[in-house]
Amino acid sequence: MTAGTLARPTRSGTGATLVILGLLATGCWALADLKINVATVADSFSNATKFARRMFPLDFPPLGELLGLAGQTMAIVISATLLSVLLSVPLAILAAATTTPGRGARLSARAVIVLARAIPDVVLAIVFFRIFGLGAMTGVLAMGLHSVGMVGKLYADAVEQIDEGVRSAVRAGGAARGQELVAGVLPQVLPSFIATALHRLDINLRISVVLGFVGVDGLGYEIANSFQRLDYRRGMALALVVLILCVLVELGSGAIRRALLRGGRTTVRVPAQRGARIAPQWTFARVRRTCYTGATVLAVVFSLWGADLSPVRFFGGLGDIGHNLGLFWPPDTGGMFGQLLADLGETVKIALAATVLGALFALPIGALAARNVAPLPWVARAFRMVVVGVRGIPELVLAIVFVVITGLGPVAGTFALAVGAVGLLGKLVADSLEEVDPEVEQALRATGATRLQVFTSATLPQAAPAFVAHVLYQFDTNIRSATLLGIVGAGGIGFDLLSASRILEFGMVTTILILVFATVLLVELLAVWLRRVVR
Structure with a gap:
């Protein structure tokens, strides 16, 4: 394409400029x-x-109570983020034009993502309270399903922006569709996937405060109670704790992101011939990446335990789901x-x-x-x-x-x-x-x-x-x-x-x-x- 072609405005480009100016x-x-x-x-x-x-002086609760509230909040937030990632990866692959040629499947997946984003997490919490009652499970499900709206969208955008040359090279080697995704697509989007998951983690930390106003346990619930009593000293003190947690999560996620994704790009390599083996050296950077990976796995395991997620309670609550969802229909x-x-x-x-x-x-x-x-x-x-x-x-x-x-x-x-x-x-x-x-x-x-x-x-x-x-x-x-x-x-x-x-x-x-x-x-x-x- 020549420079003159690049400079020539197109009808769609002019329309997009007018729309952007109109929104502004x-x-x-x-x-x-x-x-x-x-x-x-x-x-x-x-x-x-x-x-x-x-508001001043701030009134903090006793240290033991404060640590318990913070731990409970982080367990719910990490579990919800993990749920959103597990649901968003297949949805993103279906929603991306580069991996799903069928228009119907793409639009359906995009609709699911938009629906998850359109339903407020507070409403999801209200629905799940009627199904599962009070507890951390309600917060995890409400926050996790709502997070699919953002995580799935950004994952799909990342998949659509991959370098098609890499995928074509993998396909030319005789790879099946599944192998093409694993070897030609996922390595390219891995940096973006990890960055989005870490970014969503601290968003969910702030969302947990909102859910506290409808009864989800943790710091948010205590903040809601404090503001309802007009106790601004306690409420703003707990809000400051949330801010400190957000800063710590940001610093930790930033360190993990830089360690796991050093250089900002993932190099996709064609698999070596059978019998060949490449063993990377155990450099300081590799040791650090391994430690961060281990710490992340431990955080997830302890969060799943700390959130007290009960499969028995989950499947037991599904028995009344029809009756509870029926209360929301027809619209009025x-x-x-x-x-x-x-x-x-x-x-x-x-x-x-x-x-x-x-x-x-x-x-x-x-x-x-x-x-x-x-x-x-x-x-x-x-x-x-x-x-x-x-x-x-x-x-x-x-x-x-x-x-x-x-x-x-x-x-x-x-x-x-x-x-x-x-x-x-x-x-x-x-x-x-x-x-x-x-x-x-x-x-x-x-x-x-x-x-x-x-x-x-x-x-x-x-x-x-x-x-x-x-x-x-x-x-x-x-x-x-x-x-x-x-x-x-x-x-x-x-x-x-x-x-x-x-x-x-x-x-x-x-x-x-x-x-x-x-x-x-x-x-x-x-x-x-x-x-x-x-x-």
Whole structure:
């Protein structure tokens, strides 16, 4: 393809640009319509000062109780993440165009992934509480199934971005379809798979706080009880513990990722001839990778034990699943369909405004957190810590804080989601920049290009498709998160969802889920089209 061909705009490329600009303009309109501006922040300053006085000094529980709560939370979170990975790998292979040529199978797998992402984890927890009762199993199932929405999507995206040349070489050697997947696909996506699983781990740690508000044991349940008693000193102390755990998980997962995936790429080799054996040397790096692998296995084993997952209880609860699921059908509006649509529109408006506001800060912060972009190593480490710190604060806790500061309504939800977007989107941007092909950067650097020229001409173009996918993913994540934040009075359709659940109007819960699912599905289809055009 010639340079002139590359420069010539296509009809689909022009359409994608117009859609992106349209979303950006709509997001800016949402910010203006919600009155998100400097004056709003200034008017809330006095309330923030009053809240700070009520929050300090922090009140921590006894050390033994604190360690027990932290251990219980981590066991549930790790078990749920493992469940999501086990379910997401086959779904991702079915959902990727590169591994599943059948359109029907791809769309079905994508629909399952979108459905898992569209159903709020709180709703899944409510359903599983009716089936399995209180306990860690409810949290593991709700969090694990909901995580498939993110993990399966990112796994499928990674499979679609593989180097087809490697798979063709394996196929040319006479490999069967299963061997082609194992030797030609999985080695290429392994770095992304591990990074996504580790990333989902700390997301689930924050989600555990949300599930605590509907009765899942651990730190989240104690935080919910503290806020319900207006005991902000204890609630914020426990939230700080969650933040510390998130930082520790981030540092540990980062070390594991660098040790297991040193160099950022997995080299795919053609199998040696029969009888030949290659034994890698036991270098310090290999010993360290082995230790991290062993530590990961031990953490999983102890988590499965600590979460007290009982197969007997699981299969026993399945006996009543038909009756309990029947409570959610048929859908019912309760004579409030118009109000539900208006509240859904407010939810989308909150999500759009928060995505634009969050991306405004997340893109530069994420760029400076990337080791291959930051001017100095300590700058990348410093901004990584900023991202980790922001991401460690549960969005529901942020929503409660902003409700106290700004009052009930969509402004609190927008601020909470925007701050959360800096953590999630900032990390995804940094990871995408670090995963670009370094040879392209080195080739341009060898011509005497400056750091800025290398970034704009080599690094940024490679990461641009991922940027588009990440921002759109953040948007549909914010739609679902805005639904949940309505539980604590942060605006949107979440309040209707919580009210319907409390008064046992499960038909209305189903209606709300259908509305949210349809909205998220539209965003997903738009994201798939934009990613293919921008790629």
